[in-house]
Amino acid sequence: MTLSLQHSSKNLIADLQITGSKSESNRLLILQALYPNIQIENLSNSDDTVVLKKALDQSSGVIDIHHAGTAMRFLTAYFASKEGCEVEITGSKRMKERPIRLLVDALQRMGADIQYKNEIGYPPLLIKGKKLHVDSVKLQANVSSQYVSALMLIGASLPKGLEIILEGQITSTPYILMTLEILQHAGIKGDFKDDRIFIHPVKNIAASTIAVESDWSSASYFYSIAAISETAEIKLSNYRKSSRQGDSCLAKIYKHFGVQTEFQGNSIILKKQKATTSIRVCEDLRDAPDIAQTIAVTCLARRLECKLEGLHTLKIKETDRLQALKNEMEKFGAEVKTTKDSLHLLPCKNLKANVQIETYNDHRMAMAFAPLAQKVPVTIIDAEVVSKSYPDFWEDLKKLQFLVQ
Ligand SMILES: O=C(O)C1=C[C@@H](OP(=O)(O)O)[C@@H](O)[C@H](O)C1
Numbered sequence: 001m002t003l004s005l006q007h008s009s010k011n012l013i014a015d016l017q018i019t020g021s022k023s024e025s026n027r028l029l030i031l032q033a034l035y036p037n038i039q040i041e042n043l044s045n046s047d048d049t050v051v052l053k054k055a056l057d058q059s060s061g062v063i064d065i066h067h068a069g070t071a072m073r074f075l076t077a078y079f080a081s082k083e084g085c086e087v088e089i090t091g092s093k094r095m096k097e098r099p100i101r102l103l104v105d106a107l108q109r110m111g112a113d114i115q116y117k118n119e120i121g122y123p124p125l126l127i128k129g130k131k132l133h134v135d136s137v138k139l140q141a142n143v144s145s146q147y148v149s150a151l152m153l154i155g156a157s158l159p160k161g162l163e164i165i166l167e168g169q170i171t172s173t174p175y176i177l178m179t180l181e182i183l184q185h186a187g188i189k190g191d192f193k194d195d196r197i198f199i200h201p202v203k204n205i206a207a208s209t210i211a212v213e214s215d216w217s218s219a220s221y222f223y224s225i226a227a228i229s230e231t232a233e234i235k236l237s238n239y240r241k242s243s244r245q246g247d248s249c250l251a252k253i254y255k256h257f258g259v260q261t262e263f264q265g266n267s268i269i270l271k272k273q274k275a276t277t278s279i280r281v282c283e284d285l286r287d288a289p290d291i292a293q294t295i296a297v298t299c300l301a302r303r304l305e306c307k308l309e310g311l312h313t314l315k316i317k318e319t320d321r322l323q324a325l326k327n328e329m330e331k332f333g334a335e336v337k338t339t340k341d342s343l344h345l346l347p348c349k350n351l352k353a354n355v356q357i358e359t360y361n362d363h364r365m366a367m368a369f370a371p372l373a374q375k376v377p378v379t380i381i382d383a384e385v386v387s388k389s390y391p392d393f394w395e396d397l398k399k400l401q402f403l404v405q
Pocket residue numbers: 022023024070143144145146149171172175289290313
């Protein structure tokens with residue numbers, strides 16, 4: 001599906017419901033499979049959550065998790081520790097290029113029976129579930145925090161719990177903290193200090209209902225829309241001031257672009273006020289990699305110079321996001337330099353109109369470039385990719401007077 005986007009209204013007002021965070025939802029679904037008396041509210045309607053939920057109904061055969069990184073990593077640990085199951089976990093062409101060796105090595109050292117169907121280090125995986133008895137494992141933590149979260153999620157179900165000793169510079173730390181907080185909320189004890197995580201064993205937990213906060217990464221596109229607009233008042237629900245999601249740092253980052261965040265009840269209201277006269281945006285996004293594309297495109301639209309660092313994980317996400325950003329921003333006439341972990345955008349004087357954006361099977365490429373339609377008409381190729389995290393995205397854009405056709 002190809003969509004053309006235009007926008008001419010200067011005054012943006014809308015009241016939108018964003019569904020639950022896919023990161024929180026996918027953690028809670030794994031926990032619920034281990035401890036069935038957990039109830040979940042405001043579950044994400046994203047494809048990544050739908051595929052994970054469906055996979056948990058299976059204990060044999062082939063499971064296809066498409067593009068969902070968290071589903072791939074969390075289910076690998078879950079099925080490896082589930083006695084009696086025998087599954088093949090596979091995914092999209094890109095998923096077969098996303099590394100998983102560090103997690104598989106750690107699980108194998110814990111006694112798991114996991115084999116690679118094709119290439120060593122990459123899905124598909126053939127898993128025979130077994131009781132895992134080893135209670136301490138080392139894990140390199142500088143490639144993806146999802147490997148760490150995957151082990152944490154099964155830790156309490158192991159007979160002696162699990163100690164995870166993290167090696168290397170820890171990346172995407174807020175996602176590890178999110179896992180810990182969700183475990184604690186469910187009644188599982190865990191500690192994370194320096195390079196050590198310990199998850200205490202527990203057989204049964206008390207019944208509880210846990211509400212998922214809405215997705216802050218999805219909110220990022222409305223921060224960008226507000227930042228590019230002249231005036232805006234966009235209300236989004238359900239959000240909390242003390243969020244578990246690292247991407248809630250958006251509220252602070254977008255102040256530089258003149259966007260204020262007001263918490264009102266369980267909603268946030270994004271208000272565009274006069275931007276500060278910052279001429280260069282510098283951010284280290286080691287803790288919030290998923291908002292890199294959003295911020296880069298906001299800067300492109302605002303003709304600002306932008307230096308983003310801490311982007312070493314972007315090359316192994318849904319696509320090589322550094323290369324994809326460079327390719328697509330250059331189509332507008334921008335000058336973009338990238339290294340293996342940074343992106344430098346120079347101020348773009350004149351934005352070319354009617355650019356066709358390739359999305360590389362990456363939902364965030366489609367959503368990050370959409371706000372640019374406030375400046376010039378743009379076309380998004382394969383626009384349906386948004387369903388990986390935000391199936392209602394295009395409908396919600398229409399509510400903000402975007403012409404989407
Ligand atoms: O644990 C999670 O829910 C996630 C962790 C991050 O991945 P990395 O730890 O691989 O950076 C993030 O990019 C991804 O969208 C979701």
